[in-house]
Amino acid sequence: MKVDIVDLNAVDAxxxxxxxxxxxxxxxxxxxxxxxSELKELYESWDNFFLNSNPDQYVTDAESQxxxxxxxxxxxxxxxxxxxxxxxxxxxxxxxxxxxxxxxxLHYYDAIFNLGKDxxxxxxxxxxxxxxxxxxxxFEEYLSRNxxxxxxxxxxxITGNEPPEAIRAGAHEDINxxxxxxxxxxxxxxxKPKGFDNxxxxxxxxxxxVINIGDMLQELTEGVIPSTTHRVVNPTGDAANKARLTxxxxxxxxxxxxxxxxxxxxxxLHERLSEINAEALRPS
Numbered sequence: 001m002k003v004d005i006v007d008l009n010a011v012d013a014x015x016x017x018x019x020x021x022x023x024x025x026x027x028x029x030x031x032x033x034x035x036x037s038e039l040k041e042l043y044e045s046w047d048n049f050f051l052n053s054n055p056d057q058y059v060t061d062a063e064s065q066x067x068x069x070x071x072x073x074x075x076x077x078x079x080x081x082x083x084x085x086x087x088x089x090x091x092x093x094x095x096x097x098x099x100x101x102x103x104x105x106l107h108y109y110d111a112i113f114n115l116g117k118d119x120x121x122x123x124x125x126x127x128x129x130x131x132x133x134x135x136x137x138x139f140e141e142y143l144s145r146n147x148x149x150x151x152x153x154x155x156x157x158i159t160g161n162e163p164p165e166a167i168r169a170g171a172h173e174d175i176n177x178x179x180x181x182x183x184x185x186x187x188x189x190x191x192k193p194k195g196f197d198n199x200x201x202x203x204x205x206x207x208x209x210v211i212n213i214g215d216m217l218q219e220l221t222e223g224v225i226p227s228t229t230h231r232v233v234n235p236t237g238d239a240a241n242k243a244r245l246t247x248x249x250x251x252x253x254x255x256x257x258x259x260x261x262x263x264x265x266x267x268x269l270h271e272r273l274s275e276i277n278a279e280a281l282r283p284s
Contacts, residue, residue, distance in 0.1 A: 015126045069089070074087065078276070094146075131222075147252035189210070
């Protein structure tokens with residue numbers, strides 16, 4: 001299996017994106033409306049912030065899930081003993097951003113949020129209508145700007161002193177509806193679709209955007225549109241000396257959205273976050 005790269009200038013691009021997402025839970029798109037130069041500037045500006053701007057001044061309480069999180073507070077993926085090798089900054093609409101990156105980041109957030117709405121519309125228009133019988137308005141109208149999180153991620157260079165078994169991002173699935181992920185500054189993303197034993201690298205050319213399905217959409221569609229396990233592995237050779245930057249946007253619905261007979265978006269999120277917190281407290 002190979003994750004498809006779809007040219008959004010193609011007439012059948014919405015169908016091709018949908019087919020890739022249903023097959024593997026992932027798709028890669030090129031020729032979107034976000035200039036490659038803007039993504040490059042976004043990564044360079046945030047890398048400078050992490051290295052030179054005392055990011056600790058943006059630390060907030062963990063409950064708010066906003067601001068700066070040092071490597072000490074990185075997640076530990078379910079079933080893993082070691083924390084992920086990363087630091088990150090969370091932005092929610094109306095939240096605080098460093099002045100040096102604020103204008104650039106807000107422009108990026110708006111653009112990729114709107115692309116996320118387009119993807120949601122494509123999914124509904126190009127998949128069986130039976131998948132959407134439980135919703136009473138266009139799928140993209142369920143996307144909540146206030147609930148949608150931007151995470152600026154920086155994976156530091158590999159020093160050789162990392163804890164055993166630690167990798168940049170342990171195997172996991174996303175909780176939300178869909179994730180919009182610009183191609184990272186370095187490679188390392190791998191997926192393991194259901195029914196596959198091996199990890200498959202995701203080839204994402206510079207400036208492209210990776211789209212993946214989250215658990216909420218899998219719940220809504222009773223597994224027809226799958227949420228796929230993925231991870232970020234450590235680089236080797238010269239690449240180990242380079243940081244890896246990326247800026248995923250986790251598209252969440254309004255909390256009251258009904259996903260299934262079992263869950264609303266709010267109750268599903270609460271259950272998953274409780275599982276993550278319990279895992280973090282589990283003795284190693």
